[in-house]
Amino acid sequence: EDQVTQSPEALRLQEGESSSLNCSYTVSGLRGLFWYRQDPGKGPEFLFTLYSAGEEKEKERLKATLTKKESFLHITAPKPEDSATYLCAVPQSQAGTALIFGKGTTLSVSS
Amino acid sequence: DVKVTQSSRYLVKRTGEKVFLECVQDMDHENMFWYRQDPGLGLRLIYFSYDVKMKEKGDIPEGYSVSREKKERFSLILESASTNQTSMYLCASSLRFRETQYFGPGTRLLVL
Numbered sequence: 001e002d003q004v005t006q007s008p009e010a011l012r013l014q015e016g017e018s019s020s021l022n023c024s025y026t027v028s029g030l031r032g033l034f035w036y037r038q039d040p041g042k043g044p045e046f047l048f049t050l051y052s053a054g055e056e057k058e059k060e061r062l063k064a065t066l067t068k069k070e071s072f073l074h075i076t077a078p079k080p081e082d083s084a085t086y087l088c089a090v091p092q093s094q095a096g097t098a099l100i101f102g103k104g105t106t107l108s109v110s111s
Numbered sequence: 112d113v114k115v116t117q118s119s120r121y122l123v124k125r126t127g128e129k130v131f132l133e134c135v136q137d138m139d140h141e142n143m144f145w146y147r148q149d150p151g152l153g154l155r156l157i158y159f160s161y162d163v164k165m166k167e168k169g170d171i172p173e174g175y176s177v178s179r180e181k182k183e184r185f186s187l188i189l190e191s192a193s194t195n196q197t198s199m200y201l202c203a204s205s206l207r208f209r210e211t212q213y214f215g216p217g218t219r220l221l222v223l
């Protein structure tokens with residue numbers, strides 16, 4: 001069964017304290033992995049797409065990496081404005097069109 | 112920039128009312144999606160559409176219907192709203208299957 005699991009569910013950091021969020025998946029024939037950021041009461045905002053193991057993408061303090069079984073979202077020297085829920089998603093492995101979303105990691109960064 | 116808009120940010124309806132949620136995208140995307148998001152359950156797909164007048168059920172279609180008469184517009188209909196349909200409703204669109212989905216701002220629906 002296709003599945004996406006994110007850990008931890010919640011993460012509290014001090015400003016400047018770097019850390020990583022994990023997204024592990026079980027789908028056959030990965031066709032991309034997507035990272036989103038969601039602020040409270042708003043729709044998810046697209047961050048990155050990764051397609052192959054070893055690929056990395058960066059945006060400001062965020063760097064996403066991909067292996068054959070998981071992806072990491074590394075946050076370097078976070079600021080309070082990085083506080084949000086981070087979601088990852090992968091396409092279904094069968095012929096379906098849907099993305100399967102993890103339940104997200106809620107990040108809180110305090111100053 | 113891709114823009115997906117939703118007709119309302121907040122809605123309050125009574126049990127049994129018919130509810131229309133509308134979504135519009137301006138990027139000529141083929142595919143459009145409706146999700147609901149609930150605490151602890153994450154995003155769940157209700158319906159999607161891959162072309163005008165075409166629709167497919169997602170994981171939780173019961174109690175909902177959809178309409179896509181124009182490529183840019185995708186409507187979610189609650190035929191008879193119930194309290195268990197209180198939720199955040201999110202619309203998304205993508206150019207092709209399995210590609211990046213772009214989300215609207217969401218509609219928070221409260222059914223009393």
